[in-house]
Amino acid sequence: MTDTNDDIKLAQALQEQFDRPDFGFAVEPITTCPHIPNSIATQVFIDTPCQSCNEPKENWQCLTCDHTVLCSRYRNGHMLDHFEKNKDHAVCLSYSDLSVWCFVCENYIVNEALDNLKHAAYMAKFGEEPPQASTLVVQDNQGAGSSSCAAGGSGSSSSNKQ
Numbered sequence: 001m002t003d004t005n006d007d008i009k010l011a012q013a014l015q016e017q018f019d020r021p022d023f024g025f026a027v028e029p030i031t032t033c034p035h036i037p038n039s040i041a042t043q044v045f046i047d048t049p050c051q052s053c054n055e056p057k058e059n060w061q062c063l064t065c066d067h068t069v070l071c072s073r074y075r076n077g078h079m080l081d082h083f084e085k086n087k088d089h090a091v092c093l094s095y096s097d098l099s100v101w102c103f104v105c106e107n108y109i110v111n112e113a114l115d116n117l118k119h120a121a122y123m124a125k126f127g128e129e130p131p132q133a134s135t136l137v138v139q140d141n142q143g144a145g146s147s148s149c150a151a152g153g154s155g156s157s158s159s160n161k162q
C-alpha cells in the first residue's frame with residue numbers, strides 16, 4: 001500500500017518539475033489512462049509549428065499519430081479539432097511544459113509508458129539531460145567516498161556501517 005503511494009508521490013514530484021507554475025491551473029495528474037496508445041513514438045518535433053495554422057508556440061503532439069503537431073486551445077485549438085475528428089486520438093504531449101494530456105479523461109497523465117517520450121522531449125527542448133537524474137548520481141558518489149574515508153575510523157562511525 002505505502003509503496004504505491006510513494007510511487008504516486010514520486011511521479012507527481014517529477015511531474016511538477018516538468019509542469020511550469022505559470023501554466024495557470026492545478027489539476028491532479030492521473031496515473032492510468034486507457035487512451036494511451038499501445039506504442040508511443042519516442043521522436044518529438046519540438047520546433048514544428050502547428051500544421052494547420054503555422055502557430056509557432058504552445059503546440060501539442062498527438063501520441064496516436066506518427067507526426068501530428070497542432071496548436072493548443074489557447075491558440076487556434078487545432079489539436080482539439082484533431083481530437084474532435086478522431087476520438088481515439090485523445091492523448092497528446094505539450095511542447096510548452098512537456099505534460100501529457102488526455103482529452104477524454106480531461107486530465108494530465110503521469111505514467112511510466114510516457115517517460116521515454118518526455119525524456120526525448122526534454123532533450124529536444126533544452127538540449128541536455130533532465131537535471132534530477134545526473135546530479136543525484138554525482139552527489140551520491142562523492143558524498144559516500146570522501147566522508148567515509150576521512151572520518152570513518154576514529155570516532156563517529158555510528159551512522160555509517162562501513
Ligand SMILES: [Zn+2]
Pocket residue numbers: 033034035036090102103104105106
Ligand atoms: Zn484517457
Ligand SMILES: [Zn+2]
Pocket residue numbers: 050051052053054055070071075076077078
Ligand atoms: Zn493551429
Ligand SMILES: [Zn+2]
Pocket residue numbers: 062063064065068082086089
Ligand atoms: Zn492524431
